[in-house]
Structures are given as C-alpha cells and as structure tokens.
Amino acid sequence: MKTHSSAAYTHLVEANLSTKDLKAVVALSQTKSFGQAALLVHLSQSALSALIARVEAQIGARLFERTTRAVELTDAGNVFVAHAQELLRDTQRALQAISDTVHLKTGSVTVAALPSLAASFVPKVFADFSQCHPEVRLSLHDTLSGPAFDLVRDGKVDFALTAADPKQEDLAYEQLTEDRFLLICPEGHPLGNRRGPIALEDTLGYPHISMPGSASVRQYINADLLAKGLHFTPVFEVDHIATIGALVREGLGISALPETAISLLQADSLTKIPLSTPGIQRPLGIVKRRHSPQSSAAKELEMLIRASLSRLPLPSDHK
Incomplete structure (x- = not known):
C-alpha cells in the first residue's frame, strides 16, 4: 500500500492537472454517480467521463471501478482522492490568504x-x-x-x-x-x-x-x-x-x-x-x-x- 501511495502522489504532482480535474474526481468519489457528480461540477455526463479518463491516463492508474450499478474507488483512487482533497484545501487557503492581503485583512x-x-x-x-x-x-x-x-x-x-x-x-x-x-x-x-x-x-x-x-x-x-x-x-x-x-x-x-x-x-x-x-x-x-x-x-x-x-x-x- 505504501508503494501505491508514493507512486500515486508522484503522478499527482507531475501530471498537468487543474483544480477542475481534482474537483471532478473528488465529486465522483463522494457521489459514486456520474450523473450526480456531473451536476456538481457543471459538466455533462459524457464530458465528465472523458475528464476522468484523461486524468487516469495522465497519472497512469485507474481511479474508479465502473459497474452497471456503482462506481467505486480503486486503491490508487483512494490515495489520489486523499491527496487531491489536501491540494484543494491548500489552494483554497492560498486564495483566501491572497484575498485577505489584497483587502488588508492580513500581511505586514x-x-x-x-x-x-x-x-x-x-x-x-x-x-x-x-x-x-x-x-x-x-x-x-x-x-x-x-x-x-x-x-x-x-x-x-x-x-x-x-x-x-x-x-x-x-x-x-x-x-x-x-x-x-x-x-x-x-x-x-x-x-x-x-x-x-x-x-x-x-x-x-x-x-x-x-x-x-x-x-x-x-x-x-x-x-x-x-x-x-x-x-x-x-x-x-x-x-x-x-x-x-x-x-x-x-x-x-x-x-x-x-x-x-x-x-x-x-x-x-x-x-x-x-x-x-x-x-x-x-x-x-x-x-x-x-x-x-x-x-x-x-x-x-x-x-x-x-x-x-x-x-x-x-x-x-x-x-
């Protein structure tokens, strides 16, 4: 499991992924439904499916197991989502810090x-x-x-x-x-x-x-x-x-x-x-x-x- 975690994180850092990509993966992991996740990230189901396929291709691992009844995270998907959520939180904190500085709420x-x-x-x-x-x-x-x-x-x-x-x-x-x-x-x-x-x-x-x-x-x-x-x-x-x-x-x-x-x-x-x-x-x-x-x-x-x-x-x- 540690090997999967290290490899997945390395791919996550090196892949050319946007916050939109990360949010889409996280949304699908939480809803386990392409239809519901597509609504959350304002995409069509086909566009979301193509986005997930592109992300998986870039990181070199399958993130989801798809069946006719459900969408489940793979082991690599669990690792990816954990780091994706952390990166999204860091990005939000960075944007908030910049906003605070611009509006003179923080800084020096x-x-x-x-x-x-x-x-x-x-x-x-x-x-x-x-x-x-x-x-x-x-x-x-x-x-x-x-x-x-x-x-x-x-x-x-x-x-x-x-x-x-x-x-x-x-x-x-x-x-x-x-x-x-x-x-x-x-x-x-x-x-x-x-x-x-x-x-x-x-x-x-x-x-x-x-x-x-x-x-x-x-x-x-x-x-x-x-x-x-x-x-x-x-x-x-x-x-x-x-x-x-x-x-x-x-x-x-x-x-x-x-x-x-x-x-x-x-x-x-x-x-x-x-x-x-x-x-x-x-x-x-x-x-x-x-x-x-x-x-x-x-x-x-x-x-x-x-x-x-x-x-x-x-x-x-x-x-």
Missing part, C-alpha cells in the same frame, strides 16, 4: 524612519492604520539616513522616511516636505535675549552640541557652514536627540536641530531661535526601490504617511 509592512520622524508623527499614523486594519502587522526601524537607504536597497523594508541623499541614485526618492532648523539654548543664555533670527555662523563662538557626521542633521549643518568656508566642531557629539536636549538644558551648549526633533524635547525649558534666511531646511521624503511593486497594505500605509507629512509645517509657515 515594514518601514524605516529617521529617529525624529519615528518618534513624532509615525506612531500616530501606525495607530490610525492599525485601527482600520488590525490584522496587518507593522514593523518600524528607527535609524539614521544612511542605514535607512541600505534597508530599502536590501529589501528589508517596504519604504523609508528620510532626508534626501544624492548619492543614492539607484533608489527612488520623492520629497514630501521640509523640516527647518532652529537654534535651541538653555534659559538665561545670552542668545535668548535676542530679537529676531540669527545666522548660524554667528553662534559658533558658543559651544555646540550635535549629532555625529553620519546623521542627516549633522550633514546639513556641515554643508551650510562649509559653503561659507567654516568648519563645524561641536563640543559634544551624541546619537540621540533626547541626550542633546538634556545637555542643552544643563547649560553645556546650544544646538541647531530640525523642528521635528525639537518637538520631542521638553521645549518649555529651552529657548528656540529661528535661523536667518535662508537658514537650513532638511528635505523629508519617501525612499523606495525602483520598479518594485508594493503590497496593498504598504500602499495604504504610504498614503496615510503622505497625508500626515503634508500637514507638517513648512518653512514658509513661519515667516
């Missing part, structure tokens, strides 16, 4: 985002999405700009929310908004008594606190000052926005940060000063692989993120 979306974005507006967007699509699993990588591009390139995230980087031309970047830089200083700092904007280069006489060179925040500051022939040398370089805020509050320095980053700090104890025109604006946008299709869930989440980013204040809003 993974996003990379700058830490300032991951800790500001992204959680609210995730919450809104999860409320509408609770069965879709969301994942978030809060990471700096360089690693975010790498995650997209390696296919580890569906898309990334980050600053522009002209060195990543193999990926598709679309700017959605801008994030302007402000200067923050502790209460009682001499710069806090100023009225109106200040040029960043005019603050370099005071100790600065900033992020490392790999962070987009630092890169935009470096580029702005380098264009003016100046070199930026902060007294502290730290990885986390919260650490910058704590150091500034303790009077250890001042810092130029984007507004999305400042929104994460206990800003009530800090003085915020706009930078003189043109100031520094950090583009914020979405990064995706070129010519790579997105799942319905990823498209839906991207749409919500776009809407949320479009509501972030632009530099022109602060004139």
